[in-house]
Amino acid sequence: MPGEFELIRRHFSRGVQHTDLGVGDDGALLRTRPGMQLVVSSDMLVAGTHFFPDAEPEALGWKTAAVNISDMAAMAAEPRWITLALALPASDDKWVGAFADGFAECCAAFGVDWIGGDTTRGPLNLCATVFGEVPHGQAVLRNGARLGDDLWISGTPGFAALGLQHLLGNIVLAEEARAVCLSALHRPQPRVALGLALCGVATAMLDVSDGLLGDLAHILEQSDCGASIEDVLLPLAPVTSASGDEGLARRALLGGGDDYELLFAAPLAQRQVVLDISQQLGLPLTRIGVMTEKSNVIATKKRDGSIETVSAQGYDHFESDS
């Protein structure tokens, strides 16, 4: 059985493009470019909580990198470097190799240098810390949304939640929909190009990891706003088509997480700019509502014109199963 140092040598020492010193010493060495702020974020994925213990390792490697890189997109930052610490129940060379391949593939796809980390024995746990750069003062935070701003969502959120429900045996997806939904769940695409394009356009932004409404609550809290969403505006058609049930599609779109789409506010005056970005990137950007006066509830206007309010309560890893 290969040991820790051998595993690191064999799988974790990939080339670096813009790093002074990568894997192999007490620390890595890097430099930010002049005028840039460093953006730092850390995400931990745990077997049984964030993924099935028998998850396919290459996809899991991709996802571990992707969910971290997505945090850079959400700040309008350019992802540049990443570290990976992982605990493994056993030293399985084949598993580690496939996992490292998926992790490295995602890093390479987004220009991110994998600069170091740690390996140890323990229940399967994957902890990455990602570093990005943003011109000083240009990061898009969660606190800048203003009354009257449009509220936008990228892509077609809901597929990942459907994929998860399928794997849990709660629904059965047809073959084509299954492929789309499992791909959304297992190989999310961080919206890096979109995040960068929205610098100076969006007033508040985050990536949806825990569910659209739950994550929207963070923008409301930090921007001191409320929000109103209209069912008729939601990009429901593709999710309904995949699930065959509009009610289920709506729950997946508004409540499901794990799609890593960007949710952002932008002034009315930027509406055409946002639509132009959508066209340039070939990525649907959908205006789903508007920022309102401060409120603890999110108003959703249903198709029949009635207003439903939902508590601005985030999904919570600890409370969700208690």
Next chain:
Amino acid sequence: MPGEFELIRRHFSRGVQHTDLGVGDDGALLRTRPGMQLVVSSDMLVAGTHFFPDAEPEALGWKTAAVNISDMAAMAAEPRWITLALALPASDDKWVGAFADGFAECCAAFGVDWIGGDTTRGPLNLCATVFGEVPHGQAVLRNGARLGDDLWISGTPGFAALGLQHLLGNIVLAEEARAVCLSALHRPQPRVALGLALCGVATAMLDVSDGLLGDLAHILEQSDCGASIEDVLLPLAPVTSASGDEGLARRALLGGGDDYELLFAAPLAQRQVVLDISQQLGLPLTRIGVMTEKSNVIATKKRDGSIETVSAQGYDHFESDS
């Protein structure tokens, strides 16, 4: 039971001193000073592998920060920022509060801003990533030791290993020795001031986490050197006094880890400079041997003049218990 966001709000949002944006958004924002390189290191601590599952949380918080900060010392860098991701089997407010207090106390003691992280449910796992600054090109790596350099160790390594053996029931320490050894094990002191003082003096350096000989092997490998150590030079007296057994003390000093002392090489011409640093810091620095021609073994000269060679084989988390 408090949820994830409530736990973060309550315990993890401490003040920051030199950070543009701390906990609460998709990422933290910071800037390195002009002319500085950023040094990055990540360490993961797992219950059952690195600490007892019933470890006292405040000391565990201290140690989680300390072992990471120690990596900055080992690079001759000034520690500046840290993130913490942790998985918890249950949301225990009292435990998390004590852990966060210990973690924050160590950060404050070394001028480190705690800028973010992640909490999730899972088997107890603590993953910190630390960032330091070092003037460009001045980091002390593992690859600069040269034939004839003195080999030095800080402090009195071996106490932590004795403390661990006591807790495992393999030895019984007297009351006074027990306090010293358990303190070394539970509240290691990263040698930050020493690391900074050795910038421009040491040719190679690392912190001893896995055992003096095992970690020395990394310097030999990267510096293309061998090393010879003399028993008569080793700072054995305090460890022998604590354990009451010179053989045990020697094994603890050379093979035990977890003291986080700095092991470094420095040219003969710097010998007085090193001794002056020792006096200024009030910290024993002991010359234990010399760097030799490239070799896969470390020669240790025993008191009777005989030479013993030991394989330059690092302690390995995966192989140690297989």
